[in-house]
Amino acid sequence: MSVRLRDIWRAFQGIVPSTVVTADGQGxxxxxxxxxxxxxxxxxxxxxxxxxxxxxxxxxxxPLACAEVIDPxxxxxxxxxxxxxxxxxxxxxxxxxxxxxxxxxxxxGMTGVFRLIAADVFEVLSAETVTRFLTDAPREAPTEGVSxxxxxxxxxxxxxxxxxxxxxxxxxxxxASVLESLEEYFNFSHTAxxxxxxxxxxxxxxxxxxxxxxxxxxxxxxxxxxxxxxxxERRVLRLTSLDADLRYGRAIRREAAASGTLDTEIPLPGLxxxxxxxxxxxxxxxxxxxxxxxxxxxxxxxxxxHEAYLEIIANQIALGLDRMIERGEEAGEPGPATIxxxxxxxxxxxxRASRRFTYYRHxxxxxxxxxxxxxxxxxxxxxxxxxESQRTGRTEFSNREMRVDTSLGLxxxxxxxxxxxxxxxxxxxxxxxxxxxxxxxRGRFALQTSASIELVER
Amino acid sequence: xxxxxGSVDAQGSPSCCRAIALSSNDDLRTVTVxxxxxxxxxxxxxxxxxxxxxxxxxxxxxxxxxxxxxxxxETRLAREDEAPFVRDRLEAFASVLDAAGVPKRLTxxxxxxxxxxVHIRVEQVFExxxxxxxxxxxx
Numbered sequence: 001m002s003v004r005l006r007d008i009w010r011a012f013q014g015i016v017p018s019t020v021v022t023a024d025g026q027g028x029x030x031x032x033x034x035x036x037x038x039x040x041x042x043x044x045x046x047x048x049x050x051x052x053x054x055x056x057x058x059x060x061x062x063p064l065a066c067a068e069v070i071d072p073x074x075x076x077x078x079x080x081x082x083x084x085x086x087x088x089x090x091x092x093x094x095x096x097x098x099x100x101x102x103x104x105x106x107x108x109g110m111t112g113v114f115r116l117i118a119a120d121v122f123e124v125l126s127a128e129t130v131t132r133f134l135t136d137a138p139r140e141a142p143t144e145g146v147s148x149x150x151x152x153x154x155x156x157x158x159x160x161x162x163x164x165x166x167x168x169x170x171x172x173x174x175x176a177s178v179l180e181s182l183e184e185y186f187n188f189s190h191t192a193x194x195x196x197x198x199x200x201x202x203x204x205x206x207x208x209x210x211x212x213x214x215x216x217x218x219x220x221x222x223x224x225x226x227x228x229x230x231x232x233e234r235r236v237l238r239l240t241s242l243d244a245d246l247r248y249g250r251a252i253r254r255e256a257a258a259s260g261t262l263d264t265e266i267p268l269p270g271l272x273x274x275x276x277x278x279x280x281x282x283x284x285x286x287x288x289x290x291x292x293x294x295x296x297x298x299x300x301x302x303x304x305x306h307e308a309y310l311e312i313i314a315n316q317i318a319l320g321l322d323r324m325i326e327r328g329e330e331a332g333e334p335g336p337a338t339i340x341x342x343x344x345x346x347x348x349x350x351x352r353a354s355r356r357f358t359y360y361r362h363x364x365x366x367x368x369x370x371x372x373x374x375x376x377x378x379x380x381x382x383x384x385x386x387x388e389s390q391r392t393g394r395t396e397f398s399n400r401e402m403r404v405d406t407s408l409g410l411x412x413x414x415x416x417x418x419x420x421x422x423x424x425x426x427x428x429x430x431x432x433x434x435x436x437x438x439x440x441x442r443g444r445f446a447l448q449t450s451a452s453i454e455l456v457e458r
Numbered sequence: 459x460x461x462x463x464g465s466v467d468a469q470g471s472p473s474c475c476r477a478i479a480l481s482s483n484d485d486l487r488t489v490t491v492x493x494x495x496x497x498x499x500x501x502x503x504x505x506x507x508x509x510x511x512x513x514x515x516x517x518x519x520x521x522x523x524x525x526x527x528x529x530x531x532e533t534r535l536a537r538e539d540e541a542p543f544v545r546d547r548l549e550a551f552a553s554v555l556d557a558a559g560v561p562k563r564l565t566x567x568x569x570x571x572x573x574x575x576v577h578i579r580v581e582q583v584f585e586x587x588x589x590x591x592x593x594x595x596x597x
Contacts, residue, residue, distance in 0.1 A: 017518065035588070065472055
């Protein structure tokens, strides 16, 4: 029974490994497992060529092949008769397939070893259900077409998210409302936003939703792991079979381990048992703002529609973030700190505890009572205001004085000061609730403490 | 193990078929692979014409894999006394897939009986675990 490829899309998600049979010029068959048969369109599929293997050599001699793909939900098999057309070593198809492999390679410490050499494109001569493969006909899951109602909802969703972005008063509320929107509109329960810092070429988690601990402050280098790869390539990554992909990557790592030094595997941020990941770069033009990521325990949680639609929403988010960051930089200073319009802030509670902050100059990091608190620019900001407060008794500060203090190392443009203050505020909230940094109006903040502070520099 | 058999027709057009069980009593000099009658028509036809077979066996949890290539010696309908072995292999496969998140009831629904027992003389064995050593001849 013939089938359309689009109707069996689940079988192309790489959750159950597929098999491919080819034959050489003498008619000797070769059977191999492949991690994924990639559906290009209704008439074409592609196989990833990572090693110059027998399959690749065979199709040069005899272009005919047969593939079996399996629907992971029903376990129904489909047989595809194929004819090899060409190898693509660049272009959109290559880039899409390469991104997935690079991300898995980076995540399993296999960068440079496990990489796409070419996307081998095949014409699909026929696609058929393997009849009587299962004892019972599989129960069909509902197809994922976009209904008229769905289309209306998408438009409303876009308007709704955009409106929330526009209504946000500051960067912190913008980040929170974006993640809230994704949960309310798309039921994405485990999400995070990481912002890119050009000064250290790293991405820092600025907001998260649905995780036991916020993970705020967690960092990943550009190009490292799934998130870092998405950021470096500035391309959307949708993994619908994370577990299977990682097993495949680890198999190659195991085989390659004897042949050279491999990177350390980077632990996945977020859900330890995530089965699917959607990571979208946030860019304005060519400039990277950050990455928004969603995870789920359901391996089929994210589909192509989510990918396409969320790219549009991500553009809105990126523009909103960029605008908010610029607004933070342009915030006017009303003059001396004492005449700033002041928001009502709770009076500090009576001193209850003693807190020791130690700044390790060599590591550019602050430890609180011997536990790591924060590093780099946010650490220098905290050290500056704590020192100033201890020397002069001053507790109110302005963003401008941070910007003009060259010892803090803020870049002259796009300094992300507001996001660094958010990060600092959250880290203090989690690790040291006795010390707070509170906003007291645009471009101003105050230090509030209910503990006695000891400062040590090493 | 996940087992798939590849064959080719007289015109060089390949075909694949999922097998349920694989056995060898002589240290891989010969093997018998069990193919469901319901899904193996093309493969049995191809074998009658070309006699060539390539069997890929993979452990799904770590992707370790081996490929056996050989020549057909005999095709016959599997005997009733072989049914417990085939069922046992299917159950073992269900347990492995269960660990990877596929419910056992799904794997148990694979049609597996009656089966053809395809006996081949092994000519070559290859390492097929993905990686730089994939394709290395083992035997």
